[in-house]
Amino acid sequence: QRQHLAMTRRVTQLHSSDYAGVRPLFEPLEFHLAISSGIARDTPASIYVDNRDHPRAVLMQTGHRFYLAGNPDIEEFNTGVGRLFAESIYPRALAAGRSMFVLYHVTGGWEEQIDTLLPDKQPLRDRCEYYEFRALREGWQDMIPDGFGMRSVNRALLRQTQLRNLAALTEELCSERPSVSAFLARSFGVCILREDEIVACCLSEYNRPGRCEVGIATVKAYQRRGLATFAASALVDRALTRGITRIGWHCWADNRPSGATARKAGFDRLCDYPAFYAWFDVTANLAVHGNVALRSGCYEDADGWFGRALASGDAAGWVYFGAACAAAQLGQEDRALDYLARAIERGFTNRNAIAQSQHLDSLHGTERWAQIIRATVCVDAEPA
Numbered sequence: 001q002r003q004h005l006a007m008t009r010r011v012t013q014l015h016s017s018d019y020a021g022v023r024p025l026f027e028p029l030e031f032h033l034a035i036s037s038g039i040a041r042d043t044p045a046s047i048y049v050d051n052r053d054h055p056r057a058v059l060m061q062t063g064h065r066f067y068l069a070g071n072p073d074i075e076e077f078n079t080g081v082g083r084l085f086a087e088s089i090y091p092r093a094l095a096a097g098r099s100m101f102v103l104y105h106v107t108g109g110w111e112e113q114i115d116t117l118l119p120d121k122q123p124l125r126d127r128c129e130y131y132e133f134r135a136l137r138e139g140w141q142d143m144i145p146d147g148f149g150m151r152s153v154n155r156a157l158l159r160q161t162q163l164r165n166l167a168a169l170t171e172e173l174c175s176e177r178p179s180v181s182a183f184l185a186r187s188f189g190v191c192i193l194r195e196d197e198i199v200a201c202c203l204s205e206y207n208r209p210g211r212c213e214v215g216i217a218t219v220k221a222y223q224r225r226g227l228a229t230f231a232a233s234a235l236v237d238r239a240l241t242r243g244i245t246r247i248g249w250h251c252w253a254d255n256r257p258s259g260a261t262a263r264k265a266g267f268d269r270l271c272d273y274p275a276f277y278a279w280f281d282v283t284a285n286l287a288v289h290g291n292v293a294l295r296s297g298c299y300e301d302a303d304g305w306f307g308r309a310l311a312s313g314d315a316a317g318w319v320y321f322g323a324a325c326a327a328a329q330l331g332q333e334d335r336a337l338d339y340l341a342r343a344i345e346r347g348f349t350n351r352n353a354i355a356q357s358q359h360l361d362s363l364h365g366t367e368r369w370a371q372i373i374r375a376t377v378c379v380d381a382e383p384a
Contacts, residue, residue: 010050010076010077010079010080010083011048011049011050011059011077011080011081011083011084012048012049012050012051012052013046013047013048014047014048014049014052016041018052019038019039019040019041019045019047020039021055022039022047022049022055022058022060022069023039025055025056025057025058025069025070026039026058026060026067026069028069028106028107029067029069029104029106031130031132031248031270031271032067032104032250033205033206033208033211033212033213033248034062034065034067034176034205034206034213035060035062035067036206036208036211037062037206037207037208038060038062040208042186042206042207042208043062043176043177043206044062044063044178045060045061045062046060046061047059047060047061048060048080048081048084049077050070050074050076050077050080055070056070056071056074056077057069057070057071057072057074057077057078058070059081059084061089062176063175063176064093064098064100064101064102065101065102065104066101066102066103066104067103067104067105068103068104068105068106068110068117069105069106070106071109072106072108072109072110072112072113073109078113078116078117079116081116081117082116082117082118082119085117085118085119086119086120090280093280094280094281098280099279099280099281099284100277100278100279100280100284101277101278101279101280102275102276102277103117103118103123103275103276103277103278104128104273104274104275105274105276107273107274111125111274114276118276118278120282121278121285122278122285122289123276123277123278124276124277124278124288124289124292125274125275125276126252126253126254126274126275126276126277127252127253127272127273127274127275128250128251128252128253128272128273128274128275129250129251129252129253129259129269129271129272130248130249130250130269130270130271130272130273131248131249131250131251131259131262131263131267131268131269131270132246132247132248132249132267132268132270133236133239133245133246133247133248133249133265133266133267134266134267134268135266136233136236136237136240136266137229137233137264137265137266140229140230140233140234140237140265143226143229143230143233144192144226144227144230145225145226145227147194148192148193148194148199148227149192149193149194150190150191150192150193150230150231150234151190151191151193152188152189152190152238153169153173153183153184153188153189153190153191153201153203154184155184157191158170158180162196163193163196163197163198164196164197164198165197165198165199165219166198168198168217169191169198169201172201172203172215172217173187173189173203175215176205176206176215183203186207187203187204187205187207187212188203188204188235188238188239188242189201189202189203189204189235190202190231190234190235190238191231192222192227192230192231194222197219198219199218199219199221199222199227200216200217200218200219200222200227200228200231201216201217201231202214202215202216202228202231202232202234202235203215203216203235204235204239204244207244210243210244210245210246211244211246211247211248212239212244212247212248213247213248213249213250214232214235214247214248214249214262216228216231216232216258216261218231223257228257228261229261229264229265232261232262232265233265233266236265236266247267249262249267253272281313282312282313283309283310283312283313283314283315283316283319284309284316284319286305286306286308286309286312287305287306287309287315287318287319287322289305290302290303290304290305290306290309290319290322290323290326291322293305293326294322294325294326294329294359299326299329299330300330302322302325302326302329303323303326303327303330306319306322306323306326307323309323310323315346316346316347316348317342317343317344317345317346317347317348317349318343318348319343320339320340320342320343320346320348321339321340321343321348321353321354323339324336324337324339324340324343324360325357325359325360326359327339328359328360328361328362328363329359331362333362333363333366336360336362336363337363337366337368337369337372340354340360340363340372341368341372344372344375344376349375349376349377350376350377351373351376351377354372354373354376355373355376
């Protein structure tokens with residue numbers, strides 16, 4: 001109880017009736033519609049401040065997204081946020097089965113506080129891009145390929161339980177809204193079908209008067225066919241008929257297909273902005289750092305990260321696979337083969353991913369390699 005009181009002296013959680021008071025602090029991030037939606041209580045959100053009556057620093061949580069604004073130099077607030085993550089947010093997220101989270105912030109000052117704000121995470125830094133709708137592409141109605149059809153996301157569609165990928169669509173509906181019913185009441189969307197399979201969807205997110213954002217997904221086997229551009233154009237058309245004229249699109253800066261789709265659908269890039277991301281689970285968080293180092297060619301660093309991940313807990317098969325790749329690149333073939341065997345024991349049996357990994361080329365031709373390949377199954381390799 002004393003620890004909880006100490007935390008609340010540094011960080012105070014606002015009652016929803018007080019949310020409007022933090023709007024000026026979030027002004028530099030107003031292009032994140034989730035913030036406006038959270039303040040208006042249209043989207044479930046929790047807001048924490050340094051001082052209830054005169055807030056100078058603020059943290060908002062909406063799902064797996066966090067937003068920081070205000071004065072980054074209030075030491076007690078920063079320490080309190082760190083305790084809030086460590087003692088409350090991390091445990092609750094793990095209990096709910098959540099994996100990763102993203103922290104967005106106002107530029108200037110917050111970067112230097114990140115180790116205090118997110119203790120024991122060493123979060124990865126990245127950049128995102130923000131696009132806004134400019135003009136609907138002419139002739140978009142003719143873009144859908146033969147054999148595909150478009151449907152509105154409504155109760156009639158969701159009652160068709162025979163549709164493949166219906167569960168994935170339902171999960172998308174609840175990624176920003178608390179329930180399917182809430183989505184249908186406040187948002188709208190379209191999906192692309194081929195026979196009885198949902199192959200793409202485009203949904204409105206964080207709807208506010210005159211504004212919404214775009215959430216879009218395409219099944220891997222149907223990518224690069226123009227379906228996403230068609231679905232996005234259809235969603236924009238529906239938004240315009242509803243009087244929504246400011247439509248936003250966020251994506252990671254290195255997600256070139258998403259940015260290209262936005263431009264094809266009539267969006268212009270307005271800005272880019274910083275973000276931190278990390279995993280709630282300690283082992284997964286360390287292993288992701290290993291993957292990043294591996295892709296960068298920093299094999300000793302990758303080996304160190306994977307070693308820490310394996311020592312921290314009950315690691316999944318993909319962690320052992322990454323450790324095998326790092327060990328092989330360091331010329332430690334026996335250790336790499338041992339890791340591969342453990343990866344398969346832990347369920348990582350993707351033959352294509354293992355056989356096609358250039359990091360493992362030095363292991364080819366050995367008897368143990370042949371045994372490992374025989375223990376795997378043929379599935380589609382993950383995209384590079």
